[in-house]
Amino acid sequence: FGENPKRVYQDSKIKTRMNIAALLRNLLFKTKEYMEKKENGKDVPFNMQFEAMIPVLKKEMPLKCHAHRSDDILTAIRIGKEFDLDLTLDHVTDGAIIVDKIKESGYPCIVGPAFTHKSKYELKAKSFKTPKVMKENGILFSITTDSPVVPQEYLPICAALSVKEGLSEKDAIEAITLSPAKILKISDRVGSIKVGKDADLILCTSSLLDPQNEIKRVFIDGKPIN
Incomplete structure (x- = not known):
């Protein structure tokens, strides 16, 4: 859209x-x-x-709906309801403006990327505050870099900048782990540490959201690879 x-x-x-x-x-x-x-x-x-x-x-x-502006988001919601579709609202730059309508729709949101210039008019409301608004309103959301628009290795930084704007650290980490797994409907396999799930883990020197964090160990399928 x-x-x-x-x-x-x-x-x-x-x-x-x-x-x-x-x-x-x-x-x-x-x-x-x-x-x-x-x-x-x-x-x-x-x-x-x-x-x-x-x-x-x-x-x-799911129908993947690229929508930044509030009227585009509302159009996607209307079409989704008309045809009884599962859909995701991707980017939702104006999400905070119409958060009540998004909550009412029940559709999950994939927020971002906010780590870019406001390169077009429909991005004027782009902000790292949007994830906090989504969380406060009980909306299932994840944070995206829209790679390659922003390289995917900067996903923790995008989450950290959302923390700076009021999102809790726990919720920010969940927004790049468990929440996207829920949106993709694969949370029974990945997204959190639990017996029986795919055991791909990393051991870090500090918080995942710390830009100076270093990864010291990597485990894939439960086995160390370094």
Whole structure:
């Protein structure tokens, strides 16, 4: 949603936010129609695009919604509710502005990257304070670097800067470990230290969020590799 598709597809019919929403809604509607015809045993021509979207309609795969501005976030929520989809709200730069609507939707948020310039108008509200607002309102969220926009090795620094803006250290670490695992629906395997989970661990000299922290030992599948 927003400026990215407008910029990339500016020479085609995708020129406005209204068109972007209409095209997505049309795709989902046609996919639903195609899927129902197949399930009812009707002979329909194979359509690769619709086939790719069927797992989204069946909630086997989330719809990943890139949305910075508040109106784009609300559009994503409306479409998600209209078609009863699982989706994630990615970036949610204006999330603090409409936090009540996001909480009401029940959709998880992937916040960031805030460690960049405000390179376009829709990023004017970008802030490391957003994770704290999400936590205070009981919204499941994680922090992202949007790698390679910001290299992924700076994820702990992004979390640390959120702590500087009021998020607790515990919640910041959870936002880059357990919370993303919950959003990805793999928290039964990874994201926290628990018997039976995949045991990939690191031993550090200080807090994971300390920029001077050094990793001294690495364990993969429970076995030391250094």
